[in-house]
Amino acid sequence: MEQIYNKLVRDKIPEIIKSNKEEPITRILNDKEYKLELEKN
Numbered sequence: 001m002e003q004i005y006n007k008l009v010r011d012k013i014p015e016i017i018k019s020n021k022e023e024p025i026t027r028i029l030n031d032k033e034y035k036l037e038l039e040k041n
Contacts, residue, residue: 008037
């Protein structure tokens with residue numbers, strides 16, 4: 001079952017997901033997008 005998390009990634013989470021034989025989908029935010037995400041909540 002697919003799970004979607006719209007969160008900033010840290011602590012090698014994609015590698016942990018890969019070790020569980022799953023494929024993470026990630027992207028690198030530009031500076032503006034990153035700042036907007038940090039300001040949420």
